[in-house]
Amino acid sequence: MTPSPIQMRGVAKQFGSKAILDNLDWEVRAGQVVGLLGRNGAGKSTLMECLLGLRETDGGSVLLFGEPLNALTDATRARIGYVPQKSDLFEWMTALQMLDYFKAMYPRWNDAKVASLLDRWGFDGLMRNKPIRRLSGGEQQRLSIVRALAHDPELLVLDEPASALDPAGRRSFLAELVDGVIEQGTTVVFSTHILTDLERVAPDVAFLKNGRIALQGELDTLLDGARRVIGPANLLGAALPGELRRSQTGDGSVCVIVQGGAPLADTPGVRVEPLGLEDLFIEVTR
Numbered sequence: 001m002t003p004s005p006i007q008m009r010g011v012a013k014q015f016g017s018k019a020i021l022d023n024l025d026w027e028v029r030a031g032q033v034v035g036l037l038g039r040n041g042a043g044k045s046t047l048m049e050c051l052l053g054l055r056e057t058d059g060g061s062v063l064l065f066g067e068p069l070n071a072l073t074d075a076t077r078a079r080i081g082y083v084p085q086k087s088d089l090f091e092w093m094t095a096l097q098m099l100d101y102f103k104a105m106y107p108r109w110n111d112a113k114v115a116s117l118l119d120r121w122g123f124d125g126l127m128r129n130k131p132i133r134r135l136s137g138g139e140q141q142r143l144s145i146v147r148a149l150a151h152d153p154e155l156l157v158l159d160e161p162a163s164a165l166d167p168a169g170r171r172s173f174l175a176e177l178v179d180g181v182i183e184q185g186t187t188v189v190f191s192t193h194i195l196t197d198l199e200r201v202a203p204d205v206a207f208l209k210n211g212r213i214a215l216q217g218e219l220d221t222l223l224d225g226a227r228r229v230i231g232p233a234n235l236l237g238a239a240l241p242g243e244l245r246r247s248q249t250g251d252g253s254v255c256v257i258v259q260g261g262a263p264l265a266d267t268p269g270v271r272v273e274p275l276g277l278e279d280l281f282i283e284v285t286r
């Protein structure tokens with residue numbers, strides 16, 4: 001059996017005394033496209049950096065395509081593409097110089113794709129030939145995406161890749177992601193706070209909370225089964241099947257978030273409501 005592109009077991013990472021990743025287990029299988037969600041500061045960037053070996057972990061193990069991070073072969077490295085949240089481009093180079101530099105490092109470099117993306121994403125002669133530090137934030141982000149896609153990676157890790165793009169740029173990037181990348185069977189991990197983007201590209205979502213993957217599944221299934229159940233404490237005293245969390249509302253009622261059904265749906269005095277992705281995000285990551 002082909003090993004999964006990402007397998008993390010018991011991964012821990014602390015900054016000072018604060019545990020950011022806490023005994024985290026995570027597996028992303030070949031061809032999966034997973035949206036990674038979590039509140040600001042939940043540790044999404046840290047998780048991506050740790051899984052790519054860009055940041056040392058304090059414990060646990062990471063296998064990429066079955067190889068341990070500390071023994072990753074060049075061939076396996078060449079199967080991975082990454083768009084970081086903050087630009088890590090060589091700012092003193094021009095776009096063309098930087099792409100040439102990376103081309104020399106990858107045995108599989110898709111010149112036609114690079115040319116087509118640069119054309120479509122507005123890189124005219126002037127933009128291709130000026131130092132990257134003089135490109136705008138959105139232009140640098142587009143260039144970073146071109147660099148990550150240029151070697152046709154089999155695993156693509158994207159950390160808020162569209163955060164600096166204008167609506168037209170975002171639409172064009174998402175179209176490329178869906179038609180040019182996901183269609184090819186590429187495994188993708190994609191963090192974003194723009195939930196409409198996520199709904200467009202990611203069939204699966206994973207919620208990072210308290211240093212672990214708190215909930216993961218097919219987006220449609222999670223949304224189909226997610227309900228808010230509200231009623232008096234005497235009817236909702238016991239834990240409900242699929243209960244994720246409960247709280248007290250302002251009027252003293254109990255509000256329970258459940259996953260996987262609609263318990264007590266026909267009970268008088270109990271209200272059962274469906275949840276959208278934004279509601280689910282807020283409830284799961286609260």
Ligand SMILES: Nc1ncnc2c1ncn2[C@@H]1O[C@H](COP(=O)(O)OP(=O)(O)OP(=O)(O)O)[C@@H](O)[C@H]1O
Pocket residue numbers: 015016020038039040041042043044045046047085
């Ligand atoms: N180098 C560092 N030193 C100390 N603390 C750090 C460092 N990098 C990140 N942190 C802290 O670790 C936590 C997780 O940060 P991280 O950037 O991984 O979160 P995130 O989920 O990606 O957030 P956002 O959604 O805002 O991008 C935050 O509290 C952050 O302040």
